[in-house]
Amino acid sequence: MPGTRLQLLKPIARLKAYQDSEASLLPITSLFMSRSNPFPSLYSARVATLAVFLYLAAPKLVSAEERISVKWQDYAEDNDRIRVISRYIGFEKQVSNQIVLKGHGVHDAISGATPIGVPADEEGNVPLSNLVDIREAGVIDLDWTHGIHKSTFQFSYSAESDFLSRGYSYSHTSEFNKRNTGLNYGVSFIDDDVRPGFFDESREKESYDFFLGISQVVDPNTIVALNFTYSDYNGYLSDPYKLVRKETEILPNIFLPLSFAENRPSDRTRHIWFFNVKRFFEGIGGSLDFDYRYFSDNWGVRSNTFDFEWYQKIGDNLIIRPKYRYYSQSAASFYILDLSGTSLEPGETLQGRPPFYSSDYRLAKFDTHSYGLKIIYNLSERYSIDASFERYEMESKDDTPQSAFADADVLTLGGTLWF
Secondary structure: OOOOOOOOOOOOOOOOHHHOOOOOOOOHHHHOOEOOEOOHHHHHHHHHHHHHHHHHHOOOOOOOOOEEEEEEEEEEEHHHOOEEEEEEEEEEEEOOOOEEEEEEEEEEEEEEEEEOOOOOOOOOOOOEEEEEEEEEEEEEEEEEEEOOEEEEEEEEEEEEOOEEEEEEEEEEEEEEOOOOEEEEEEEEEEEEEEOOOOOOOOEEEEEEEEEEEEEEEEEOOEEEEEEEEEEEEEEOOOOOOOEEEEEEEEEOOEEEEEEEEOEOOOEEEEEEEEEEEEEEEOOOOEEEEEEEEEEEEOOOOEEEEEEEEEEEEEOOOEEEEEEEEEEEEOOOOOEOOOOOOOOOOHHHOOOOOOOOEEOOHHHOOEEEEEEEEEEEEEOOOOEEEEEEEEEEEEEEOOOOOHHHOOOEEEEEEEEEEEO
16 A cells, blocks of 8 residues: 555545555545555655755745644545545644644545455446445654654554554654755554454454665755565454355255355565655756555565656646556455355365455456646645545456446545644
8 A cells, every 4th residue: 555645635445445455545544544654754754855845836834833734535436336525634733842743533434335255247247235334533643853863653543333443653764964864764553453243253453564764865856765664464354344156066966156254364464665756847846756666465466556746836826736646466366256166165264274265356456547636725824725636447457347346536625724
C-alpha cells in the first residue's frame, strides 16, 4: 500500500483492503496511518521537504505551525457498488519550541455491495453481498524536535462493527551534512481484533513494521529519497466474508456447488522499496513529484507503482496539481477462482494451515490506473481551500472476471485555517 503520498487525501479503498492486497488506494484514514508506511512522522518529513518547493511556488503562509483542517470525501464505485462518505478533521498545535501535538479523526459511512469470492454466473457477473457499516478512527502524534533530531510518538485507533485496531509507533529523523542529508528510521506495532457477528470469539492479528530511509538535497531545486520497510504479520489474516466454491459430491455421482470460508496463511512478511524525487522548475514556477514503489511478500504477490504529480502555481494564490498513478500486481500463489476439479478439501482444512486458497479478487493479477486534478486556493495568509476529483480504474490481467473489479470516482473538498 501503496506508500504515503504528498496530497492531503487518497481515495477510499475497496472495503477491507487493509487486510489484503497492496493494490487498493487507501482510505482517508491513511492520511495518518498507512500499512505500506506506518510512520506518519516520516510522512510529515516528506511534506516538509515538499514545502521547500511550495514555498517557492505558492504565496507564503504565516510562520505559525498551528492549524485546523477539515475534509469531506465521496468515494463512489460504478454500478452502485461500494460508496463511502468520509468526514475528517485534523489539528496541529505548537505546545512549545520543541514539541508539536497533532491529532486527526475520521468518520466513514460505508454502504453498497462487494464480491464475496464465489465464481461469476454464466453472464460473467460475480455474486455480491450487501453491507452497511460505520468506521471511526483517530490518531494522536507528539513530535519532539531537539537540535538536528526529531522524534515522533504515535497512538492510533480504528473501530468498525466487526473490526478493532490499535497502533503504536515511534520514528526518528536526524539531519546531517549541513542539514542536506536526512536519516529516518522507525518501528510500529498494530494490534487488530477481527470480530464478525458469526464468530464465537474475535480473532487476533498483529503486525510489526520496521522502516529505514535516507533523503538527500542534490541541489537547491532537487531532493531524492530512498526508503525500505519490512513488515511481519501474524494471526488471522483471512477475510471472514470471502468464500471459495467447489463442486462437492454429497451422494454417489451427485454434486452440488458448495461454498467454504477461504484460508490464507497465518503469517505474511512484506518488503517495500520506495524511491522519491522532487524537482522544482524555477522558469515555470512548478514542481514534479515522482514516486516509485516495489512490493513483494511471501504470498507471491509482486507489485510496481509509479506515481506522478505536478504542482503548478498560477497567479499569486492558486496551485493546480494534476496526477497519474499506475499500479500492477501479480497474483498470490494460493489465488484460485474455483476449487472444483482440484484435490483440495476445504471442509477439512484448519484456518491458517495449508493448503491455502482464496478467490478474493484483490489477490488476483491486475492493473490499476488513477488520474485526477486537485485545486488549492489561498484565500489569505491564514486560510486555504482545496477541491479534487480522481478517477480510479481496475483492469483484470488473468481469468478473473472483469465484473469483480470496480472503477470509482472520488470527490474531495477541504479547507485549512492557520493560527
